[in-house]
Amino acid sequence: MxxxxxxxxxxxxxxxxxxxxxxxxxxxxxxxxxxxxxxxxxxxxxxxxDPAGSDAQALFTLFVSLLVGAAILWVAMNGLFYWFTRRSTGTLPERSGRMLILFGGVIAPTVVIGAVLLWGLSLLPDQRAPxxxxxxxxxxxxxxxxxxxxxxxxxxxxxxxxxxxxxxxxxxxxxxxxxxxxxxxxxxxxxxxxxxxxxxxxxxxxxxxxxxxxxxxxxxxxxxxxxxxxxxxxxxxxxxxxxxxxxxxxxxxxxxxxxxxxxxxxxxxxxxxxxxxxxxxxxxxxxxxxxxxxxxxxxxxxxxxxxxxxxxxx
Amino acid sequence: MTDQGHQTNQDRKEFSDEAGSLWRIALAPSVWAGHFVLCYASVSLACVRGLLPIEATRLSLIAVSVIVLVVFVWQGWRAWRQWAPERGHPSALSEGKAEDRHRFLGHATFLLTLISGIATVYTTLPLLLLEGCR
CATH class of the missing domain: 2.60.40.420 (Cupredoxins -  blue copper proteins)
Structure with missing residues (x-):
């Protein structure tokens, strides 16, 4: 040897x-x-x-939340798609349609992306803490x-x-x-x-x-x-x-x-x-x-x- | 002044107003882009090259962001008035009249200002949450 x-x-x-x-x-x-x-x-x-450190745990929580959020969004979007193409195929009143676009297309994405951005950014200082x-x-x-x-x-x-x-x-x-x-x-x-x-x-x-x-x-x-x-x-x-x-x-x-x-x-x-x-x-x-x-x-x-x-x- | 001369002068004024509208459409996205480049460039100079003090840089950029947002609010308010949504949705006024074009430019400017404002807030968030170069 x-x-x-x-x-x-x-x-x-x-x-x-x-x-x-x-x-x-x-x-x-x-x-x-x-x-x-x-x-x-x-x-x-x-x-x-399988996190074993505090930083990995924080990232894991973020990941699971994003995954669950994405799944809920996916189901909701497909549900809406199904609803409006199969169940309620009539025309929407113009006001409702505009509100749907304003809320679903502008306010909701801005708030959700803003919240995720805030959360993600708030994790960064800990990952580099002295x-x-x-x-x-x-x-x-x-x-x-x-x-x-x-x-x-x-x-x-x-x-x-x-x-x-x-x-x-x-x-x-x-x-x-x-x-x-x-x-x-x-x-x-x-x-x-x-x-x-x-x-x-x-x-x-x-x-x-x-x-x-x-x-x-x-x-x-x-x-x-x-x-x-x-x-x-x-x-x-x-x-x-x-x-x-x-x-x-x-x-x-x-x-x-x-x-x-x-x-x-x-x-x-x-x-x-x-x-x-x-x-x-x-x-x-x-x-x-x-x-x-x-x-x-x-x-x-x-x-x-x-x-x-x-x-x-x- | 003849009727015809009066008409020409009014056309010129309208044309110059609409030309101004076209410039204003591009204002918000351009200011956002400038703000974005300024943020990245100065933080790089502070953190990578060490040419600027990071804390002063951070606070200055936050101040610039506030000024930019104030400009956007003013610009958005002007565009809102030009759009005049209370007079009906622009899609209902698509006959190609000068009035429709005028309001359409206001509508587009308002939406671009809104999205530029949101983007500027997103660009500013790291400045608020990350305090140093680490």
């Missing part, structure tokens, strides 16, 4: 995330089972219809994500890649930018999406409510591997998150077994360090993703493959 050296002993974060995931599945079991019978395919870790101290800077690459955590009042930062961990119950700032082409960061279960532009910084913030593992996806076509440009967003209880971040800030663990030591030797001999950084080793490349604690991540290859030894070996 040549790359075993990269795999730190399972960190608190991985175990906690998996535990939380199971709790989430158990806790929401009844609700999701009932919903699944009616709407199979609407739930899941990458669904706007965070509670933690900032995650994400830089989009073709086709992966550089991730860096900074905490207000704490010096230094923690660099990672292709996975974003967030504490629940608090708002985290996301500062987004890109290298080369435009990407867009979207974790449907947690909130709206935000484009990432080369040479510009855009901001959003997320407030996960339910701990769990969600899938994020690049939402702006960015080249051949756009569809594979994903990541896991792990929402953790604040104390679990603090433990994880502390562990993540450490250098890679010393290889403990023969296989792990051999893996480190192969990693160094093959020149992997020219592109990748593994903190605590001579590997300091900046071209590819930072691989420190890569073994504790849930996926490799920007969400493409599960983080199993077989996949890493490939």
């Amino acid at each position: 040549p790359f075993r050296a990269l795999i730190s002993p399972p960190l608190a974060g991985l175990a906690a995330a998996q535990r939380l995931s199971f709790q989430r599945i158990r806790g929401r079991g009844l609700r999701t089972t009932a919903a699944a019978l009616v709407l199979s395919g609407c739930s899941g870790r990458q669904s706007v219809l 965070g509670d101290g933690l900032t995650v800077s994400v830089l989009g690459e073709q086709w992966w994500w550089r991730v860096e955590y900074t905490m207000e009042g704490v010096e230094g930062s923690v660099v990672s890649a292709n996975e974003i961990r967030l504490p629940t119950g608090q708002r985290t700032d996301l500062r987004l930018t890109s290298d080369g082409v435009i990407h867009s960061l979207w974790v449907p279960a947690l909130g709206g999406k935000m484009d990432m532009f080369p040479g510009r910084e855009t901001r959003m913030s997320l407030e996960p409510v339910e701990p769990g593992i969600y899938r994020g996806q690049c939402a702006e076509f960015c080249g051949a591997s756009h569809a594979w440009m994903a990541f896991m967003a792990v929402a953790m209880m604040p104390e679990d998150f603090a433990t994880w971040l502390e562990a993540e800030a450490q250098d890679a663990a010393e290889p403990q077994s023969d296989a792990a030591r051999r893996g480190l030797a192969v990693f160094q001999a093959a020149g992997c360090g020219a592109c990748h950084t593994v903190r605590g080793t001579p590997a300091v490349g900046k071209v590819g993703p930072d691989l420190t604690h890569v073994g504790s991540r849930l996926t490799i290859g920007a969400g493409r493959l599960g983080a199993t030894l077989d996949n890493i070996e490939r």
